[in-house]
Amino acid sequence: MVGLEPGTMYYYKYGDSSLPAMSDEQVFETLPSPGPNSYPRRIVVIGDLGLTSNSTIIIDHLIQNDPSIVLMVGDLTYANQY
Known part of the structure; x- marks a missing residue:
């Protein structure tokens, strides 16, 4: 995406x-402008x-902590009958 302003809420469907x-x-919400006091x-x-019951627990915990950004750096699912 291009043309987004830093620190701005965007609504979409x-x-x-x-x-x-x-x-x-x-x-x-976009991340703030880069700077020494802005992160x-x-x-x-x-x-x-x-994709297991443990995955659900982890995602629920993640949501409760309201992260600014999530980096997914690995597999999301496996071929294990799910």
Whole structure:
């Protein structure tokens, strides 16, 4: 994405505009401008998350901590009957 302002909330919906059903409104906030006193308040780095009941617990914990940015650095799922 280009043309986004730092530290700004953006609202959007997704789907096919030719169909009656679009998603609910979603929101994200861009990171602040780079600087010595300006950085994301909470950064999550996660890898090999998989798709198990443990994955759900991890995601729930992640959401409760309201991270500024999430870096997914590994597999999201495996071929284990899920």
